[in-house]
Amino acid sequence: MNALEAREITVRFGGLVAVSDATVEVPATGFTGLIGPNGAGKTTLFNVVGGFLAPERGRVLLGGRDVTRTAPAGRAKLGLGRTFQRLELFGRMSVFDNLLVAAEAGASRLGLAADLLNLPVRRSEERRCARIALDMLDSLDLGWARDRRASDLPVGTARILELGRALCRNPSMLLLDEPSSGLDSAETEVLAGLLRRINAERGVSILLVEHDMDLVMDVCRDIYVLDFGRMIARGAPAQVKADPAVRAAYLGEEDDAAPAAPAGS
């Protein structure tokens, strides 16, 4: 069964059709890519999947279950994690506390009574969350930054911290919106390695939404291409790279985002 399906999604902003009859299927493991030029509708589709935006038409299924009308928090409980194109960290908190808050948000709610009475169950839950946060520091090589304020981090590290926050909730399906945004090529390399490791170690399914093709081509075996809200191509990296419609869609984009010419052309 697919981890995620967005079926025939249409979103309109006034007169503008931002996403038009778009379908994406994401299997339970591995990487799936969603690319397209700026304004193609990637973030809009991402927001529909996350539950931040209701589609005019279409359905969203998580693990086969219809969540089209489920709020973001409900989708998170069903195992959907996400990071945003614009970073959403607690800037004044330390790296460790950012992870701890995320782990606590993902932990089962014990209720006000347990909080007020400081019950043992509450304290053991706190220890468990601290353990999750420490393990995450370790697994993302963020130990050196443990006590730094999030707002003082270089953007590459901040992106990794945001990834860690999403992982602290132990998602089965992870949506990443332009995780390489603002990163240089060396930082993007580090991110790619980290994503591969997370994917292999945790068996989490990842939907990678990216404007830049390189990262997606590097890690994804199956890639969807949006242009002006329409899904214009789907396939393996080499296939998508050579697709005339994809090449046309990226024409006029800056060079680093455009696919390289296929060999022999």
Ligand SMILES: Nc1ncnc2c1ncn2[C@@H]1O[C@H](COP(=O)(O)OP(=O)(O)O)[C@@H](O)[C@H]1O
């Ligand atoms: N809240 C909104 N209100 C009106 N138009 C929007 C809104 N969000 C996005 N759009 C428009 O929808 C289209 C798709 O945007 P977006 O999903 O952000 O594209 P991408 O993430 O692929 O760059 C663009 O034309 C954008 O200007």
Ligand SMILES: [Mg+2]
């Ligand atoms: Mg976007």
